[in-house]
Amino acid sequence: MVIRSRFQRYKEPCFYRIVSAKPEMDTGRPHMDEDNMKGKILVEQVFRGKNYGVIDISRVAYKTDFRLIHKHEEAKYLQAYENCTPPETKIFPPTVEMPPLLKILAEREGHPSKILKLRIGNNHSLCRIAKDGEKPTVDISIGLGTPLSPQLYEGLL
Structure with missing residues (x-):
């Protein structure tokens, strides 16, 4: 072994x-x-x-x-x-919102869609894309999240 x-x-x-x-x-x-x-x-x-x-x-x-x-x-x-109990399979949403910079570039190019299709490789047994009508267990949100030191960002727009 x-x-x-x-x-x-x-x-x-x-x-x-x-x-x-x-x-x-x-x-x-x-x-x-x-x-x-x-x-x-x-x-x-x-x-x-x-x-x-x-x-x-x-x-x-x-x-x-x-x-x-x-x-x-x-x-x-x-x-x-x-x-051992194997870890549960994570279910991801089929689409995600574009990141801000990519959204600006898409607007300049005249693309109507502001969402991206999510793709996961074939060799992942612990995660997959949600099927029609299925609720995802993972939420993907675009943003900076909560900073570790909020005082560094005080007074910024």
Whole structure:
């Protein structure tokens, strides 16, 4: 079982369980892979408390942020996975208001619309766009919000 350092920032358990590792080793071509960096590695991936099944991580296995989990620590990760409830999916509105500068540019160009369609990439399992008649759970508002030091903005228009 291994973990990646970059995934330790999540409170949900993230780890890989190695299913098979086949190093390329010597394929008849001398000095092609002296450091034994190439090969095929299949792992069972658990990311943020959700099991994504068996995947191939051969393309990223050379990175140095992997850490081997000791046998006595494996039970802690498996128990955290069993007791974990995956985070809820965030539902975003299908359209958002244009930012102020873009709105001014659109008016200059003569565009009638002042809204933008929101687009989320395909590989996001924790967020999606609201369907027709569905209420979004996330509100996107354009603005500066509440400043940390309001006294710096006193007297400004």
